[in-house]
Every structure is written in structure tokens, then in C-alpha cells.
Amino acid sequence: MIIIMKKGYEEQELQRVIRRVEEAGLRTHLSIGDNTAIVGVVGVPIPPELQSDLEVVGGVEEVLRVTKRYKLPSREFHPDDTRFTVRGVEIGGDEVIVIAGPCSVETHEQTLETARAIKAAGAKILRGGAFKPRTSPYEFRGLGEEGLKIMAEARDETDMPIITEVLAPADVDLVAQYTDIFQIGARNCQNYLLLEEVGKTGIPVMLKRGMSVQVEEWLMAAEYIMAQGNPNVILCERGIRTFETVTRNTFDLNAVPAVKRLSHLPIFADPSHATGKWYLVPAMSMAAVAAGADGLMIEVHPNPDHARSDGAQSLTFENFAKLMPQVDAVARAVGRHVATTAGQALVAAD
Amino acid sequence: MIIIMKKGYEEQELQRVIRRVEEAGLRTHLSIGDNTAIVGVVGVPIPPELQSDLEVVGGVEEVLRVTKRYKLPSREFHPDDTRFTVRGVEIGGDEVIVIAGPCSVETHEQTLETARAIKAAGAKILRGGAFKPRTSPYEFRGLGEEGLKIMAEARDETDMPIITEVLAPADVDLVAQYTDIFQIGARNCQNYLLLEEVGKTGIPVMLKRGMSVQVEEWLMAAEYIMAQGNPNVILCERGIRTFETVTRNTFDLNAVPAVKRLSHLPIFADPSHATGKWYLVPAMSMAAVAAGADGLMIEVHPNPDHARSDGAQSLTFENFAKLMPQVDAVARAVGRHVATTAGQALVAAD
Amino acid sequence: MIIIMKKGYEEQELQRVIRRVEEAGLRTHLSIGDNTAIVGVVGVPIPPELQSDLEVVGGVEEVLRVTKRYKLPSREFHPDDTRFTVRGVEIGGDEVIVIAGPCSVETHEQTLETARAIKAAGAKILRGGAFKPRTSPYEFRGLGEEGLKIMAEARDETDMPIITEVLAPADVDLVAQYTDIFQIGARNCQNYLLLEEVGKTGIPVMLKRGMSVQVEEWLMAAEYIMAQGNPNVILCERGIRTFETVTRNTFDLNAVPAVKRLSHLPIFADPSHATGKWYLVPAMSMAAVAAGADGLMIEVHPNPDHARSDGAQSLTFENFAKLMPQVDAVARAVGRHVATTAGQALVAAD
């Protein structure tokens, strides 16, 4: 339920609305504008009489019942696009933000070398996994805190914010000491306890779509984070599981404009996991930006053939540097841009 | 199996190769270049000794075993992109070709009006169904030959080639009298007898991907058409069936660069069927072009709310005209272009 | 729309109902019982006023709007299970009918030998393909009419009805000269022109579920056959396409009781195609019968390793003979039975 206040409402009227909602055992979520305010009702069940009760409170313009099962991520609740800034990098703005880096942090040298290379090419955020979920228990599972330290060093040197995955509620505090953005991986998209823990930190969270999660369920997963008071959620489409085997996953780019219509949250796309093949990454990076993605997440490794995980889908430094102006050209075609070195951008625009 | 002839091979050497293949009960498919020739072996089984027998024939450079289950559509067989021209419109070239029109031909007026509107906006080919496959037998199934006549009149007036669907082998001759390109719909992607019938006509064929057809199977379906001596096949991605219900189908744009790598055939994309929602068509049209599609197929109707089929996914004339320069801008970002009226293109490039 | 007549209605009242429906441009489908009659309205659109017009006709008990998109196959239309007899074999009755035979008719000897073996083990209908749809045009595509003749000879010798696949509308007349039941394969489940052609013949039709066809769409496909006046339709679940690759398809046995609830049509199951692996066929045959299947369709070949198609999923004579009493035991557990030689059945019942 959403209560829209009249222009020029009075503060005590707003307080009366909030009190009435709380008396019904529910909580409120406020969006205060210049002349008006929108009060979201959080919680269930909503007593049938609440709507008519609120409609007669002074200052109330309209009381709407929300038909969707998610609320905080919905456009009905928050009509404008969500934008926020992470260490000076604006998410959800005109610039298409490129996150890049290795699948796993392997060594200090590999990470730093990659950080420098992607920054030079225009990436704005460094990715790198210290805790890796692996299908088999005998595969490399990341360096743990040692990996987090390496990521932090890379941030210090390159002045780029970092993003890294957290796998368990118990690790949230540790990872929070290092990361600028939490990554919730596809396998944990519906790990609700983990979502609530990262929600409590207030640190921005990138929520990857689960392999068989519908768009509506994905937005309900985002609601778990937001209901803890953390509005800084980025969605990330990374491919869904279908019958097609020529690619690792099926990149559901339909989800990008579909989410934009249903939700105000920024949405990124990960062509590396979505295709599983490095040679498909360039075309699908451009396609994602054309579809309206607010950012990209791309795996880059100094030597993909020797990567300890997901080498087949990682770009070399050279291929990544070549891709960035191409992505920028497409971004400009849709009224946005990607930061690249000037020369490269000019070449691409020719 | 593929036999590559040495540069400067002699004609009689080539004939010896062909004869040897035919003696083994197989047929050949020739690609003659300026200095060399490639002989494809068509048919099974290939006797184990054939490779070594051919390697010692004079003029033979190399004999390769093809590992893929499809041959004629493969890049191994035909390394260069296939290009061909339909009534002056080049398919597979630098220009991204836009096909547009109504789902079904309903009336003469509706079709002509649409043809004029899409041509004015830059579309190059008119689509319109006279024979419609419908999930329920009680739904509108098209005007039949009357619809074909209307399409032909629209071609005469606007000088645009036309494409229309054929549903059964028995209708191929009738449809061939009118159409410039046959459309094979998703439900008939593996209707092999129909594929062979359209293959025999030599008229270009657009083969839409079946709802649960893998890329490799799709290329094998194209092989049915090509094995009848018809090289003019266009593939068209139109969405696959998955668990996601927020869109009508899941647009598998990964398939565009994946097909480009495996095959020399042109590939188009149909964002109207792939999304099922008109408001997602613009973003996904741009995404398809960015992914490398050689063309688009878009449903346009003078009055989508009153369309007899698929109104929910059809654009109005106005929305289509607005979309074309946007698609052109993305096409130019990837080194291609879409024909639009000059003014619109300039606006889009700003 | 369904009109239920009062008990003891008069014939002229029924005729008035029919006339009123026909005046609205629609057709009727009658189910006459001992004391009552049910009139189904076939066609669209149904004028809004028709319901109230009919409710006031004498003899009319009730006028129901059918909410489902299919009518003739629905239980609302025809509450009792459909049963019919093919050359003395009752379909849809208490006996679980086993259809068996080779994927393809290869030789007279292979077919006759198989027919004798399966009959001895208790199968009631012989299957065998003369026209085979193959993913690649270079694979064995069946013996054509020669294969049909061999099947007819096997019927003559063993006195078992036969079922064989028809691929194209143009072949329907030819196949009708030989077969007792048409098989429509998964790839043709939505080949509507073919469905109508077999519908016109009045010969029973087994309609296999398409690889990505939902249960509701499958019933609408059955409607195409039934709307031509052919009530003798058997549905056959044969596996759907999913992300799982350990089996060829995913056997959707949920569809068996789901169809039973929605429709009066008999439903069979094909564990051979649904699993793609002969060693999974026994367990899944039993599971299908326990789920409520009215029959099974099982591939049997004298020498599966040398079969020209689908050998990996074919049982040997020995394994088939061993399976039959096992299936009978499960059938008896659910109040049905399978014909087996007496001794075997007794052994199994112990």
C-alpha cells in the first residue's frame, strides 16, 4: 500500500498517517519530495479497513494498493531511477560503469597488474573473488581474507572501488571491512539470511540473478536487502539456465528493459558468465548496453589460459582495451557513455 | 569432408576429385574461388578410405574431415559471409535490413497503409502473414491467397520485396507465385518436408528458430534447405522457451554471435515475438543490432489494439518511425547502418 | 460455451438451441446421454447476448461459459473417459495397452521377428516408422511406402493393429491405406494442417507432446484433430526439453494425472524417447503406469546396437519380455492390468 500526500501537506498530517499504519502493526517507508511525500507500507497482513481509514486523514491525496508482490524495488513505490555513488563512482547515472577484473584473486601481482590494465582502459570498479563457490569441493576456492587484503591494496594503489563476493552470513562482517560493494552470486540469489545480513550493513550490494530465478522473484530477493534499510542495490543479469548448450548460460537481455520498467534499481549485465566464452563477450557487452544496462561486469585476466577459474570466459588485457571504445560507441548511440582514454574513443567514433 | 584444391589446380584434377567422390555414392558441393576451389562432400556414410584416396589425387592441397554435424551452413565449408540480393535489397551486407509489417494481412487498406508508413521510416522489406499458425483452431488463421494478392499489390505500389509464411509443403507452389522470401515459422523449424520443398524453389528462405531448438539443430535444419541447392537462407532468432514468464519468450541474443562464428549465413532477429511486448521492442531491437544481427523483423500495425493477432507486440507507425533512427545510431556504432530518412538519421547521430 | 439440457427435454427444444447457435455463425457439438444432452458451441466469437438468449429457450437447464481455451478435449465438455476400440484392442479401458516395436522399419525380417516377440510378451499394438523425421538430412529417413507394406504384413501375420508416423498432409491418404493409428510426432505436435488432415480421416490418432509444448497447448492441438469430427485421439507424453542432460529428455509424468484431470482423452507414455537410455526404460515404464498412464509405447529391436535409429533407447526382446510382468504387477497395484502370458503374470504377482 502506498499513501501519496497532497502538495503542501503538513508535517503533523504525515505523522498521523505513519502512526495509523504503525497501529496496524506495520512499518512505513518514506520518500519525501519537494512538495509531497510518499509513504510506503511495509509488512503483512494489511487490514482491509486500513485503506479507507487512511483516505480520510487530512493531507492524504490518494491511497493505492500495490498489486505487485515486491514493493521497495518497484517503480510504483519510487518512480525515479535510483542513483548512488561509491567512492566517487556514480551508479545508475548517464555513464555506463564497467566493472572488470579476474574471476579469482590468485596473487598480489596478478591482481595489481590487472587493476592497472583495466583502469587504463577505462574500467571504474575492480572485481575479484576471494571466496569462490565451486561446483566441486576439490576446486580452488579462493584465498579468503588474504585475497581481500590484496583487493584492498589494489584499491589503494589504483583508487578504484572494489567489489567482491560474500558467501555466508558469518563472513559479512569480515568482507565488510574490505569491500566497497558486496557481490551476491547467482547461487545465493535466494539465500535470504545472507541478503538480510548484507542489507543491515548499508554497504551497496550487487545482486546477481539466480540461474532459474524469474524477474519477479529477483525483485523480491532485492526486497530482502532493501527491507533492512539498504536502498543501494544493483541488479546484475548473468544468464539463466535453459536447454541451449552452445553457450554456458542464456543471456536474458530482455530482463534489462523489463526490470527498468518494473523497478527503479540500476541493472548491470555480466556477459562473461552469461556466455561462458571470451569470444562472445564483445558482441554481448555491446548488446547489453544497447538494451539499457547501467553497467557491465567483465572478467579480465593477464593470462586466461592459466586462470584458476573461468579462464575460458576471461578477456586478455589487449582484448579488453580493444572492447572499451566499442562499448563506448554503442553507449553514445543510446545517449550514454563509457569512460575511455580520449584517443581510443575518437578512433571508435570514426 | 572438405577437399581444398591447390592454387592453380587444373580442371581435370577437380573433375577427378568429383568423380572419386561420386563413385563412393556421395555428392559434391562446389565453391569455386579465383585461384582455388573447395569441394564439399554431401551424404553419408563416408568410406574410411576416401580421405587417403583423395589426398593422393593431383591438385589436392588438403582433405579435411568436418567434425560438425552440419556442413553446408558451416564456416568451415564456406569461410566468407553469405550475401545475396532480393529485388535490389542486399541481405548480409553492411546495411542492417529492417523487415516490418503486420502480423497478419487483414485488409487491403491496412496492408497498404502499413507498407507506406514503414517504407517512409526506412524499412526495406514488407512482412505480412496470409497463412497463420494459431494455437487454437478457433482463432483467425489468415486470408490465404487473398492475403497473398494484397501483399503483392503492396509490393507493386511500394517497390519493396515481400516476405510471408508458408505452412505446408502443398502450399509452396502457391506462395512461390507471390512471395520474394519464404518465411518458415518457429513451429515449422524442424518440419523437414517443408524445408525441402522451399529448398527446391530456389527462392530465399527465412528460417525462424524453433522454440526449443538448439543452435546446432537449427543449422542442421538450414542444411535441409541448402542440400536442395538453395544457398539463400536467412536465420532468424525469435526467442526460446524458458521458465521466465515476464516476457513471452526469452530472446537468446547469444545466438547471434554464436551463429556468426559457426556459420556464414546471415542472421536476423525478431524482437516482437522474442519479447511479446511492444514496449520492450525498441531496446531489444537496438540490442540485437549491437549483438551483430544482419537485420530485424518488427511487427507494425496501424492500430495494434484492434489487430487480429499479436497486437500486444506490435508498434504503431509513430513508434516505429521513432525507433528507426535509434537503431541506425546503434548500427553506426558497430560499423553498419540502417536506411532512414536523412533528417532522422542526422538527429540520431547528434 | 456449453448448454446442458434438462432431463426429459424434447427434441424440438434441442433443435431450437442448435438453430440459435448456428444463427450466431457458430457450430455445435452434441453429446447425447440417456436423459439429457450437452451441446457444445464451437467457434468464435461468441456474441455476449447468446448466453441469456439460450437460457430462456425451453428445455435448457444451464448455460455455462467454458473458461478453458480448449473445448472438445476438456472434461467440462465430456465428463467421462473416452474409450474406443482399434481392431479389437480397447484404448482407455482398464487394460494398460503396450505398444512396442522398432523405431524404424528396416527390413521385413526385422519387423516380423520383432512383431512376434513383442506379441508373445503381451504387447497389443505394433509400432514402426516408415517415414522418419531426422535432425540431419543425411541420416536414414525410413523406407516410405515399402515400410508401410512391411508393417501391414506384420499386422496380417500377428493380428495386431499397427501405428506408424505420418509427417506431411500430402502423405495422409497413403498412410491411411495401411495404418490403424496415425502417430503425430513431437516435432509435428503444432503442425496444424497435418492435425486437420488426420482429423478428417476419422482414423485414431496418437498425438505426441512437443518438446516445449505446455499441457494446455497440447490439448489445443488435440482440438484441431477433434474439431474435424475425429474423437479418437490418444495423447502421448514423451519427455520435454529442459536443462538436464543426463537423460535425452525430461519425462514429465506430472502431465499424466494433470491431463486426466483436465481432459477425458486417453494418455499414453513413451519412456524410450523420454529417457533416451534403454536401462532407464523399465523403471520409467512402471512409473508411468503408476502415474495413471493408459498405455506405454516402448522401442524394441532385435539388435539395438545395429539399429539404424535410436538404438541406445531400444530394449532387446529379452529385456522387453522381462519387463512386461513387472509392468503388469504395477498395473494391478493401481487396479488395472497388462496382458502377459499367464505364467509370467503369476510369477510377477508373487
Next chain:
Amino acid sequence: MIIIMKKGYEEQELQRVIRRVEEAGLRTHLSIGDNTAIVGVVGVPIPPELQSDLEVVGGVEEVLRVTKRYKLPSREFHPDDTRFTVRGVEIGGDEVIVIAGPCSVETHEQTLETARAIKAAGAKILRGGAFKPRTSPYEFRGLGEEGLKIMAEARDETDMPIITEVLAPADVDLVAQYTDIFQIGARNCQNYLLLEEVGKTGIPVMLKRGMSVQVEEWLMAAEYIMAQGNPNVILCERGIRTFETVTRNTFDLNAVPAVKRLSHLPIFADPSHATGKWYLVPAMSMAAVAAGADGLMIEVHPNPDHARSDGAQSLTFENFAKLMPQVDAVARAVGRHVATTAGQALVAAD
């Protein structure tokens, strides 16, 4: 890698094998039989020379490289079916074990009443969720420890072992104080940290298949539990996510015999979640047992219409009591049985 010792090998030979494996930085897993022993090598990478090194150790019969990505759950590693006993109930034996109970523990009365009813009907284990994963954060999420206490009371009164879900690694110790079997739900099938935590406890674990998890990946998930030294794993098929919407999920019963062939672990089936509809549960329970399932997990609620979760898929006491002898009849048809009250079983056998 698996090392099979010769019959009559000596203990010091076995120790030498183990030492050699450990020198390579790997661990071993022992299966000691009457005359022989099988040594499994756990860990990666396996040095290429290890196989030949081990083949020359005295007492070694054979050294096999395991081709599958999972080891401990594989039949290669452990040819015999795994059986174990939980509070006197044997899992994996001839008896098909029925687990029943409410989706969520709601009240003491509801749980005790249900426990008594299912026990009277022949169920052997009580299920009930105290921690519930819910798609929306505003839905009922279980009573927590209060719910665990109620479950323990129900066990004390009825003397049935209990199973309940654990959602997070941090809750494992708490839940371990109460439960006899941990349930890992579908959403946590690949929550590897949670799998390891329950693995460490040694308490039996039922691992439900994830909605888009392939059979091979499922067995690798089981490996996470077993690699911690916990061999008592039960797999549970509960439906996968596909395009079909007539049921909540698609019950992949193919997985039952497929798992039986690949693995020695017991496999159960959950027709309640797999269908999502109570009226499909009876048919699919019987189908699961016919397919070879070692047990069933069925939701039962005193008043399904008022259940706080998943009421649509819960059976009433009456329907459950009616189902048990039907399942028993099918179990007997495949050489197994279900405990039911004698009278009911006799009725069912008629």
C-alpha cells in the same frame, strides 16, 4: 582415483598406499570389506605419476582413474547401496520410508495432531519447518527455536525421528540439538558452506535437488557433505523448473533411476513440492515408488486451507491415510513395501 587392494592384502601394504597418497598432498577415503579394501583418493591435483607409482606397491590389485567429477557419492567408489539407520528407521533398505508432516510448524497442537495422524497411517518420520525460506520477506518465516522444540516434543510423544530444514551455517549447531535429520532445501542445494557445516556434524542430511541443478551437479553437492566425513546423505528429487506452468515444478522422476545407476546414495522424492497441487500427489507418490524411490516426503496438514504456507499442496489426514495403502501396493509390485496398518494393506491388495 581409486585403489583396489588384492584379496588377502596385508595391513602394512594398505598403510603404504595411504602414505604414498598423502605424500602427494592428497587425502584418502577407506572402504574396508571382508577380504579387500578400496582406497579413494580425495583432492586435486593428482600428479600424473601417482597411478604408476601405486600400481607397483605390494598388495595393490588395480588403480582406476575416476572419470566422473564426483567421487564419494559414485557407485565406482562404493558399489553397494548405502543404508543407515535413524532412531531405528532404516533408510535405503527394502522398506519405502514415508516422511510426512506440515510444511511449517505453526502450533504445538497442529504439529502433535499431525504427528499422531501420520504415524497411525504408517509414516515413519515427521517433517516440519521451523525456519522457512520465503520468496517474499513479508511472508511467515517459521517459529525458529520454538518450532524446533515443538518438533522435539512430537518426537518424544510419537517416537518418530524428525527432519527439519536448516538455512544458514550459523544455525547448524542449534538445529543439531533437536533434529535427527537435517533438511537442505532446494534453494540451498549449492550453498557449499552450509553443506560443509552439516557435513561436519555427522547427523544424516537430506539434500533436496536445486530447481535448476543437473544430476551431476547434485552429486557434486553431496560430495561437499561427504568430504567432511558424513556418509549419511539422502538425495531428494522435488521437481525442477521448466517452461511448464500447469504444475508448480516438473517432477523429474527420470532422476530416480539415473541417480541409482550413478550413485549408491538413497534417493527420496517429494511429490508435494514437485507438483504443487494436492490432487496430483497420490498419483505421483505411486509413480515415484515405481521409479525406485527409497522414500517419499509428503506434506500433510490438519486444515490445508488455513496452512500458513503451501496449503495448496498439502494432503488432509484423510487423504493421506487413503494414500498409504495405495503406495504400499505399488511398493509391493516392485519388491518393496510401506508400513501401513494391516487392515489397510489388505484392502489395498484386493
